[in-house]
Amino acid sequence: MQDDQSGGDVLRFAPSPNGWLHLGHAYSALFAFEMAKRIGGRFLLRIEDIDKGRCRSEYEEAIYEDLAWLGLEWEDPVRRQSEHFAEYERGLKRLREMDLVYPCFATRKEIQDAIVASGIPLQNWPTDPDGAPLYPGICKDMPKERLNELMWEGRTYAWRLDMEKAKQEAERINGGPVTFVEEGESTRGDHGLLPVEPQLFGDVVIARKDVPTSYHLAVTMDDALQGVTLVTRGQDLFPATYIHRILQVLLGLPEPRYHHHGLVRDEAGRRLSKSAEDMGLRELRSAGRSSADIRRMVGL
Template identity: 50%
Template structure:
């Protein structure tokens, strides 16, 4: 069955851009008689708030959307992600990285061959790692691309691909090659949260049977990392559809950090759900 999802983070109220993305996915599911999954991606304890989660449910219901229940809240399933991290560790695919963001940036600036290798800092020497562990220094678990390549084998590594039904930022569409090194030795878990975005979202898409990932083109590059994780873990690979980003009158895309008008504010100002759906190109709900 066609299954897609909308997976917001409860770090603030939804705006028009969120409404467009949610309606795009929801309408695709309805058109095929499929399932629309709502997932709350709240693995960042410093920014996510229960009141924002409640507001997300309120806003989506106001738009006329419905979804499968129960809603998966990622913070309730940290043990699931820890098990994946442990499985990757057992295969020697991860390494501890104690470097700070500043140290990584300095490494980028000093890289002799440019930034392409700058996000691949590599493991610490054994004695240094032991000293840092003994001192209780925080660390992240990074995926080693070199070890991942060895684990998959050269043929599988070079044959990685994903299917894009929409278009990337530069019009990319169709069967596209995966660039495993696009993000370097990506962080999959941090000591404070236990999991990072790429691992949590890829795990949950597989667990929930999401076979069509419909999301904004700003997440197009994330597909390379997530496709690699799917191959390493033996998870099914969904097809992808990256849609355009909604922009305001000033030409800038809607974003929480820019304090874009929220759906709640628009609702208070008298905008109806029917009018907003029509404005966004969706004539009706249901």
């Protein structure tokens, strides 16, 4: 694949090998690739495979095959997140040293039980932008001695970012409110210099006991380590930018620009997804579709 290291913007496509690529992935990959060509930038492929339970080698191989079939070229070597846990662990260690994360031992059932015990009906409990119930803070105020005891007992836990403290510290470091540049459109239809609203997510999981990272930490550090200057991705990931910008400021990482694009939807208006087992590129290829057909189907 191409290995041009010339200047200009650096863009990337970063799929997870936990299923077959569908039309939505094709659109996102082609969007980044064509934009890189148009503005004289570089295009990178990254494999986001930190979910060891769901990611499979056959899906990863299919990613390379499908993207090459679409006519995409990318630089070698391809960054695979599973090979860089030590780097993410250093980022987590920095957040721990700043006293901005804490271990949470609560299971999903315990979290749900705590919400029910609050007297607020589960359906009325506030949710984050992804639709998940906001964490009710079960372990947040637990004495550190007790937290250490639970860790020594070998209990499973997740590292949560104390979002209130993290936002305050990021604003202190930044010398004011944290913002980002949106060159596409937000979910509200605005663009330009936008403020972050990380409090909408509450105390998000930033890493786990067995995996020293999460999507948020890994993607933030990867973009910095790979020199990505323009992040293109679907509007469904727009709110995640709030968390990523906070992490960038806290960890002293460079700030990329962002371009969130529209999503490929079915006739009912539902966005395509792996979980819904929407028709993959492999199936479309088997049905006789060409790469030119795929481009027309996604409007590129």
